[in-house]
Amino acid sequence: MSAALRRLGRLHPTGGAVVAVVIFLALYAIYAASEADATSVFGLTNLFNNTVVLAIASAGLTLVVLAGEFDLSPIGVIAIANVVMATTSVGTLGWFGALILVLVIGAAVGLLNGWLVATLRLQSLAVTIGTMIACEGAALLLLPAPGGAVNQAIVDALTGEVLEVVPVALVIIAGVLLVWLVLARTRLGIALYAVGTDAMAARLSGLSAERTKLLAFVLAGVAYAFAGFMLSCQTGSGDPRASDTLLLYMYASVAIGGTSLIGGRGGVFGTLFGAGILSVMQKMLFALGAASFYTSIFSGIIMLVAIFIGNASELLARVRRQRVA
Amino acid sequence: MAPPGVPTMAEPAGRARAPRINPELLPAAVVLACAVLLIVASTLLNPGSSFVPQLDAVLVTSIFLVVASFGQGLTILLGGIDLSIGVVVGLAAIMVSTLTNGSNAAILWVVPATLGFAAFIGLVNGLGVALARVPPFIMTLASGISFYGVGLAFTTGLAQRPVAPGLVALMNARVAGVPIPVLILLGFVIIATIFQNGTSDGRKLYALGSSPGAARVLGLPIAGLNILVYTLSGLCAGISGILLAGYSSAATIDIGDPLLLPTIAAVVIGGARVVGGRGIYLGTFAGALFLSALETIITVLNLSQGVRDIIEGAIIVFALLLQSERWRVARG
Numbered sequence: 140m141s142a143a144l145r146r147l148g149r150l151h152p153t154g155g156a157v158v159a160v161v162i163f164l165a166l167y168a169i170y171a172a173s174e175a176d177a178t179s180v181f182g183l184t185n186l187f188n189n190t191v192v193l194a195i196a197s198a199g200l201t202l203v204v205l206a207g208e209f210d211l212s213p214i215g216v217i218a219i220a221n222v223v224m225a226t227t228s229v230g231t232l233g234w235f236g237a238l239i240l241v242l243v244i245g246a247a248v249g250l251l252n253g254w255l256v257a258t259l260r261l262q263s264l265a266v267t268i269g270t271m272i273a274c275e276g277a278a279l280l281l282l283p284a285p286g287g288a289v290n291q292a293i294v295d296a297l298t299g300e301v302l303e304v305v306p307v308a309l310v311i312i313a314g315v316l317l318v319w320l321v322l323a324r325t326r327l328g329i330a331l332y333a334v335g336t337d338a339m340a341a342r343l344s345g346l347s348a349e350r351t352k353l354l355a356f357v358l359a360g361v362a363y364a365f366a367g368f369m370l371s372c373q374t375g376s377g378d379p380r381a382s383d384t385l386l387l388y389m390y391a392s393v394a395i396g397g398t399s400l401i402g403g404r405g406g407v408f409g410t411l412f413g414a415g416i417l418s419v420m421q422k423m424l425f426a427l428g429a430a431s432f433y434t435s436i437f438s439g440i441i442m443l444v445a446i447f448i449g450n451a452s453e454l455l456a457r458v459r460r461q462r463v464a
Numbered sequence: 465m466a467p468p469g470v471p472t473m474a475e476p477a478g479r480a481r482a483p484r485i486n487p488e489l490l491p492a493a494v495v496l497a498c499a500v501l502l503i504v505a506s507t508l509l510n511p512g513s514s515f516v517p518q519l520d521a522v523l524v525t526s527i528f529l530v531v532a533s534f535g536q537g538l539t540i541l542l543g544g545i546d547l548s549i550g551v552v553v554g555l556a557a558i559m560v561s562t563l564t565n566g567s568n569a570a571i572l573w574v575v576p577a578t579l580g581f582a583a584f585i586g587l588v589n590g591l592g593v594a595l596a597r598v599p600p601f602i603m604t605l606a607s608g609i610s611f612y613g614v615g616l617a618f619t620t621g622l623a624q625r626p627v628a629p630g631l632v633a634l635m636n637a638r639v640a641g642v643p644i645p646v647l648i649l650l651g652f653v654i655i656a657t658i659f660q661n662g663t664s665d666g667r668k669l670y671a672l673g674s675s676p677g678a679a680r681v682l683g684l685p686i687a688g689l690n691i692l693v694y695t696l697s698g699l700c701a702g703i704s705g706i707l708l709a710g711y712s713s714a715a716t717i718d719i720g721d722p723l724l725l726p727t728i729a730a731v732v733i734g735g736a737r738v739v740g741g742r743g744i745y746l747g748t749f750a751g752a753l754f755l756s757a758l759e760t761i762i763t764v765l766n767l768s769q770g771v772r773d774i775i776e777g778a779i780i781v782f783a784l785l786l787q788s789e790r791w792r793v794a795r796g
Contacts, residue, residue, distance in 0.1 A: 154571075197489075211725065222504045225766070233543060251618060254692040254783065255784075256786075259785065261781075261784045261785065262732055262737065262738050262784065263781070264545075264728060265728060265729055265732035265733070265734070265738070265784055266780075266781055268725045268729050268777075268780060269729075269776075269778065269779075269780035269781035269784070270777060271777070271779045272773050272776050272777035272780065273773060273776075273777025273778055273781075274775045274777070275773050275777075276769070276770045276771065276773025276774035276775075276776070277770065277773075277774060278770075279769050279770030279773060280766070280770035280771065280774070281770075282767070283768070283770065284466050301731070309585065333770070337471050337481060350522065378493065387547070387605060387608070387609060390605055391605065391606075391609065394601075394602045395494075397621070398597055399599075400602060401583075401599070429615070429618070432613040432614075432617045432620065433613065433617075434617035435607075435609050435610065435612050435613025435616060436610045436613035436617075437613075438606075438609045438610070438613075439606040439607060439609040439610030439611075439613070440606070440610060442602060442605070442609070443592070443598065443602075443603070443606045446598055446599070446602050446606075447596070447598075450597065450598075
């Protein structure tokens with residue numbers, strides 16, 4: 140195998156992501172077979188609206204995980220973004236000004252996380268618990284009780300369809316994927332994998348682990364903020380505690396999508412399908428008339444199944460790599 | 465997670481220079497001192513209260529975290545993690561209250577059954593990690609989510625049941641002026657410390673955590689140790705859940721969720737490293753006590769929830785900063 144092909148293989152790790160795509164299609168097929176609305180424009184819009192917040196947030200998380208770190212702060216950032224949208228998007232700032240404000244806040248929290256983890260070398264799993272709690276506190280200060288209102292223009296525009304055919308949420312998810320595909324080809328994208336695989340080797344070959352991790356956290360912060368923006372468009376109001384349950388499902392999306400939680404393997408492509416699996420599964424079980432608790436049970440089982448298959452393909456890849464060496 | 469670029473070669477050299485004092489004792493003592501200072505401060509800020517009752521109050525409210533963090537600390541010692549703790553605490557609490565249903569009659573078999581169920585979830589985690597080689601982060605996350613669904617299945621449609629009065633009394637009674645939970649807490653800390661830092665099993669855990677490769681060469685029972693640790697973690701979460709049910713006299717399935725992240729924070733504040741092989745239980749205990757004391761003092765100050773969260777988050781970050789500073793000095 141040529142070197143270029145091998146590098147391509149790393150950027151598009153087929154193992155985990157293919158598993159996620161197959162599981163997603165299988166679940167969607169069952170859903171479509173048992174629910175007539177599943178293939179209608181309305182049904183699809185609904186499905187993608189349910190997916191988009193988790194998908195964007197998990198995509199951001201994937202960058203941090205690829206670089207070999209953890210981030211527990213996303214729900215804090217999403218909470219802040221949600222309450223800022225609910226308190227400012229109607230006023231003089233307008234929805235666009237509010238969006239910019241929210242993205243800047245997300246980048247700032249990401250920068251703080253990155254500085255603590257990459258520059259000061261604190262343990263990310265613990266330190267982001269601190270920033271997460273502080274962010275939730277800030278959200279509570281801005282909006283102590285659920286309420287506020289989000290600009291109706293974006294509530295209508297971003298939960299509907301483009302030309303009454305293509306769900307806006309799908310366009311946004313596709314946009315996130317496009318950004319990732321470009322990013323993965325940049326110096327930063329390659330550095331993410333290198334640093335996540337072996338920080339020491341990456342440094343010896345001239346990559347700055349500190350700068351790479353810092354940028355990963357900043358980009359992730361922006362993604363969480365954008366996820367919070369989309370959440371606000373869907374709920375139409377603010378709730379400082381709305382995102383609490385999201386965190387575990389974000390990690391589930393990343394893991395199901397084939398990204399290794401110790402870093403260096405995987406990608407956003409798989410994560411997006413991981414998030415899709417979690418929401419289509421909910422729809423499928425509902426269409427089949429299963430009680431809601433099955434959703435939790437199945438989420439766990441699907442995670443394990445995806446990991447099993449992913450592990451098997453990783454093993455194959457290792458065998459192949461050894462043969463090359 | 466990859467080690468954050470710390471050259472591991474430096475560590476044994478540093479240890480060889482000062483072999484007699486356990487280097488992990490210092491951070492534990494510092495965190496413990498900070499916790500005591502916080503309790504003193506909350507006594508001063510709260511007119512009409514004195515130190516001992518304040519200490520008792522903090523110890524009683526810290527017991528859930530102290531017990532659950534022991535299991536978390538063991539999994540982190542092996543370089544793993546247990547994300548199912550919050551769910552197991554909630555399941556144990558709901559199981560003990562549903563089955564006793566407000567009477568003491570069933571308590572003798574319900575408590576062991578609940579502990580058995582909690583340990584079983586831990587065993588499932590351990591088997592997945594040790595035999596199926598699923599990464600601990602994923603295994604415990606998946607089993608937590610799944611068992612949460614199982615718990616929902618059993619509790620949907622049920623009205624909230626009261627906990628057996630015996631358990632409620634246990635959490636409120638005193639022996640010779642000392643609250644019983646404080647005695648339980650002290651007993652637990654002593655047993656846990658002896659297990660982790662005084663037995664050969666405990667030493668094997670350190671060996672496995674600091675170098676899995678060397679542990680394999682030594683012939684340590686790696687799978688067995690992993691299964692033991694995750695089962696113990698489930699058991700501790702079960703104990704914590706039963707105590708929590710008794711303390712709050714009613715249980716919901718979500719009652720343990722707020723405990724999960726603090727268990728990780730307590731372990732790390734106490735001086736452990738998430739890559740494994742370091743940390744003593746006294747440190748974890750100090751971390752848990754510190755977090756509970758922090759919660760108490762913030763409550764005494766009567767601040768809004770938002771300000772409380774910001775202060776708590778900042779102090780967690782600050783505590784970690786102090787630790788990293790210590791490491792830098794120790795290495796240099």
